[in-house]
Amino acid sequence: MRQIDELERAAARHWQAPETQRLGEWLLRAAQGFTGRANSALPLGDPGVPLPAAVAAVTDWYRRRRLPPMIVVPRPLHDARGHRLDDFLAERTWALRSAPAFVMTAAIADIPRAHSDVQLDPEPAPDWLALYRYRGQQLPPIAPRHAG
Numbered sequence: 023m024r025q026i027d028e029l030e031r032a033a034a035r036h037w038q039a040p041e042t043q044r045l046g047e048w049l050l051r052a053a054q055g056f057t058g059r060a061n062s063a064l065p066l067g068d069p070g071v072p073l074p075a076a077v078a079a080v081t082d083w084y085r086r087r088r089l090p091p092m093i094v095v096p097r098p099l100h101d102a103r104g105h106r107l108d109d110f111l112a113e114r115t116w117a118l119r120s121a122p123a124f125v126m127t128a129a130i131a132d133i134p135r136a137h138s139d140v141q142l143d144p145e146p147a148p149d150w151l152a153l154y155r156y157r158g159q160q161l162p163p164i165a166p167r168h169a170g
Contacts, residue, residue, distance in 0.1 A: 027066050029127065030096045034064055037145070040164065041087070045079055046070025052087050054164045058123075062092035065107060073110055091116075 039051035039060040047067025053060035061084075069076035077093070084091040093116075095107050112118055146154070154161055 026096050029125070030064060030066060030094075043083065045076060045083075048076065048080075050080060050083050052084070052089060054162070055089055056162050056164045058092060059094065061089050062094045064094055064096075066096075073107070077110065077114070 034049055034051075039053040041052040043050045045063070046069040048069045049064040049066070051060050051062060051064065055061055063080045063084075065076075069079075071079065080093060081091040093107065093111065108118060151161060151165065154165070
């Protein structure tokens, strides 16, 4: 789990949602509904309040933005259900995702030399954005500020 948490924290620092707020160590993110990741709470660590109060705060934060409250619960595939937070949310009739979202990673050392010219930019280039499609559509105006 520690590696997954580290990966999620690193990913959260890049191409961030335009609006974020901390709830203890949890990260609340909003991007006008563009992508689930950018419009969901990332519950890594201690929210600083008991779980019922944390979930209530998340719900309120998203509803004030006219967004459905969502909480991402990152974990290994072999642990697909039975997580304490998932159980808590399910008991309160929160919908659980029907299938996992897969995040594939590789160590930099494992990238074949043929692809060693990879360039990491601080933000997406306009030509890349022109090719990106969201649910089969062109990107909404919020996308250049966040597309993950």
